[in-house]
Amino acid sequence: MNISQATALRAVKRAPEQAVALVERLIKRPLFGCQMCGHCILQDTAFICPMSCPKGLRDGPCGGTDMYGMCETDPTMPCVWLRIYERAERMGRMDRLMKLQDDLDWRREGSSEWIPLLKRVVSRGRSLNQDERTAQ
Numbered sequence: 423m424n425i426s427q428a429t430a431l432r433a434v435k436r437a438p439e440q441a442v443a444l445v446e447r448l449i450k451r452p453l454f455g456c457q458m459c460g461h462c463i464l465q466d467t468a469f470i471c472p473m474s475c476p477k478g479l480r481d482g483p484c485g486g487t488d489m490y491g492m493c494e495t496d497p498t499m500p501c502v503w504l505r506i507y508e509r510a511e512r513m514g515r516m517d518r519l520m521k522l523q524d525d526l527d528w529r530r531e532g533s534s535e536w537i538p539l540l541k542r543v544v545s546r547g548r549s550l551n552q553d554e555r556t557a558q
């Protein structure tokens with residue numbers, strides 16, 4: 423197999439994942455301002471994407487807001503983390519907000535988060551089924 427055939431084969435293998443990523447982008451971008459970081463933490467940030475922070479902070483505010491809660495990098499926008507905090511409090515999701523987030527793996531940028539999520543759900547379902555079978 424030459425290099426161009428190998429490249430074509432790789433592209434064909436990645437096509438389904440890229441199609442899912444495209445659908446995910448088309449849905450999440452308008453809804454959440456998603457930037458396809460590849461490791462979604464919306465469920466922990468009261469469904470406000472932390473990647474809309476101009477500094478890209480995923481684990482809380484930088485502390486540089488002005489007295490009105492406006493961002494120091496972009497004074498035209500309220501601090502993303504202030505919005506996250508207020509909404510998490512309203513939604514009763516403070517426990518999730520306090521969770522420490524893993525470092526972002528930039529190699530996953532642009533890839534779908536739905537595929538690993540689906541794999542986790544399927545494997546959890548399988549292990550639950552196995553637990554039920556061993557309990558019988």
Ligand code: SF4
Nearest residue numbers: 456457458459462471
């Ligand atoms: S956390 Fe990442 S995947 Fe989730 S909405 Fe924000 S940019 Fe998109």
